[in-house]
Amino acid sequence: xxxxxxxxxxxxxxxxxxxxxxxxxxxxxxxxxxxxxxxxxxxxxxxxxxxxxxxxxxxxxxxxxxxxxxxxxxxxxxxxxxxxxxxxxxxxxxxxxxxxxxxxxxxxxxxxxxxxxxxxxxxxxxxxxxxxxxxxxxxxxxxxxxxxxxxxxxxxxxxxxxxxxxxxxxxxxxxxxxxxxxxxxxxxxxxxxxxxxxxxxxxxxxxxxxxxxxxxxxxxxxxxxxxxxxxxxxxxxxxxxxxxxxxxxxxxxxxxxxxxxxxxxxxxxxxxxxxxxxxxxxxxxxxxxxxxxxxxxxxxxxxxxxxxxxxxxxxxxxxxxxxxxxxxxxxxxxxxxxxxxxxxxxxxxxxxxxxxxxxxxxxxxxxxxxxxxxxxxxxxxxxxxxxxxxxxxxxxxxxxxxxxxxxxxxxxxxxxxxxxxxxxxxxxxxxxxxxxxxxxxxxxxxxxxxxxxxxxxxxxxxxxxxxxxxxxxxxxxx
Numbered sequence: 001x002x003x004x005x006x007x008x009x010x011x012x013x014x015x016x017x018x019x020x021x022x023x024x025x026x027x028x029x030x031x032x033x034x035x036x037x038x039x040x041x042x043x044x045x046x047x048x049x050x051x052x053x054x055x056x057x058x059x060x061x062x063x064x065x066x067x068x069x070x071x072x073x074x075x076x077x078x079x080x081x082x083x084x085x086x087x088x089x090x091x092x093x094x095x096x097x098x099x100x101x102x103x104x105x106x107x108x109x110x111x112x113x114x115x116x117x118x119x120x121x122x123x124x125x126x127x128x129x130x131x132x133x134x135x136x137x138x139x140x141x142x143x144x145x146x147x148x149x150x151x152x153x154x155x156x157x158x159x160x161x162x163x164x165x166x167x168x169x170x171x172x173x174x175x176x177x178x179x180x181x182x183x184x185x186x187x188x189x190x191x192x193x194x195x196x197x198x199x200x201x202x203x204x205x206x207x208x209x210x211x212x213x214x215x216x217x218x219x220x221x222x223x224x225x226x227x228x229x230x231x232x233x234x235x236x237x238x239x240x241x242x243x244x245x246x247x248x249x250x251x252x253x254x255x256x257x258x259x260x261x262x263x264x265x266x267x268x269x270x271x272x273x274x275x276x277x278x279x280x281x282x283x284x285x286x287x288x289x290x291x292x293x294x295x296x297x298x299x300x301x302x303x304x305x306x307x308x309x310x311x312x313x314x315x316x317x318x319x320x321x322x323x324x325x326x327x328x329x330x331x332x333x334x335x336x337x338x339x340x341x342x343x344x345x346x347x348x349x350x351x352x353x354x355x356x357x358x359x360x361x362x363x364x365x366x367x368x369x370x371x372x373x374x375x376x377x378x379x380x381x382x383x384x385x386x387x388x389x390x391x392x393x394x395x396x397x398x399x400x401x402x403x404x405x406x407x408x409x410x411x412x413x414x415x416x417x418x419x420x421x422x423x424x425x426x427x428x429x430x431x432x433x434x435x436x437x438x439x440x441x442x443x444x445x446x447x448x449x450x451x452x453x454x455x456x457x458x459x460x461x462x463x464x465x466x467x468x469x470x471x472x473x474x475x476x477x478x
């Protein structure tokens with residue numbers, strides 16, 4: 001096994017087009033080509049996403065998507081988490097992808113382009129893995145390659161893709177899911193290129209739906225469409241080759257002419273793998289990543305000062321960072337749990353009142369609590385581009401939180417979350433703690449312990465169905 005983060009690229013791939021080069025990379029890369037630190041980081045992210053998916057099955061959106069899938073009465077092949085039943089792989093990918101994103105607690109990309117890498121890929125690994133009787137090593141490899149494909153595409157696209165209203169988890173995630181599925185279905189390079197062509201016409205997802213159940217549906221849809229594209233390509237379905245670089249192909253349409261660069265896209269694949277650097281950013285808080293700098297700024301301020309809620313006159317929060325503008329994370333009076341996850345006002349209010357920002361702080365009861373509503377009215381959020389000097393500013397998230405007290409005093413703290421900081425891998429101890437908190441909401445303790453042991457040694461699992469069986473349910477809380 002390699003000990004370095006670089007995958008040696010065959011000379012012939014450098015001469016291929018962007019789409020075929022990406023397809024060839026997926027075909028050429030075997031488990032033996034994956035560095036040990038990449039395998040370790042990927043197993044952590046896999047565990048994190050699965051834990052969040054298990055907790056997400058208890059959300060109202062989980063009930064709805066499982067009900068819809070169960071009504072189809074498809075051939076039972078792939079498990080639906082929380083449902084206690086199996087269905088067609090396409091439907092399982094749709095349901096599990098949606099459920100995994102319902103809490104907005106899954107990882108983000110640690111890139112200038114905001115998106116969630118794992119959530120469109122893991123459902124494909126599970127659904128296609130069961131359908132193909134794949135081993136843990138097989139699905140881990142497919143997962144790594146799917147994340148690698150979408151993140152290197154993300155690195156090639158400017159933030160304008162996000163600013164135009166696209167949800168990258170949906171658009172890029174569809175292509176990442178295609179890459180993962182192509183590996184599990186053992187497609188050749190030409191078939192994989194065609195699958196990417198099919199998937200590009202299925203990709204989509206609008207940011208206007210953030211704060212509703214449709215945002216997590218984007219992830220489920222990306223997983224389902226990526227898997228469907230590979231299944232169609234394997235059967236001989238046609239699509240345009242070279243879809244990424246074509247004049248009216250994926251990049252020109254979704255990013256815009258001049259808003260991307262493919263110069264290093266293919267040559268950067270596996271050099272290093274994204275899981276090695278910058279890595280995925282696993283979340284400490286179950287809310288939009290754009291709220292986290294403000295949460296941490298207030299958290300650190302409260303460590304140094306004792307502040308009682310009744311002493312507060314006003315809280316001012318200035319934010320800066322990619323994708324932060326308008327109502328992206330400023331929602332003074334959210335109306336639902338999902339809406340609250342995009343509200344800095346809510347996050348800061350519950351931190352002041354409860355001393356934490358966890359899953360229970362986004363329950364419907366807490367979001368609509370009159371005391372929380374009253375505190376939110378004291379929080380004023382605005383977006384600024386001058387929190388850092390021009391030379392310091394990059395693609396980081398910054399927040400300046402100022403508490404104005406009724407006695408005239410002011411308390412202030414600045415927090416900067418850098419790309420490097422966001423991508424630092426969690427320790428196994430911290431990750432298992434988060435996984436246990438999530439999984440314990442639905443699984444009995446012994447089931448959680450067995451699943452953790454299985455995921456710690458994922459590459460040694462003989463069949464994907466064993467993993468799914470441990471998380472299948474049905475869940476109703478324990």
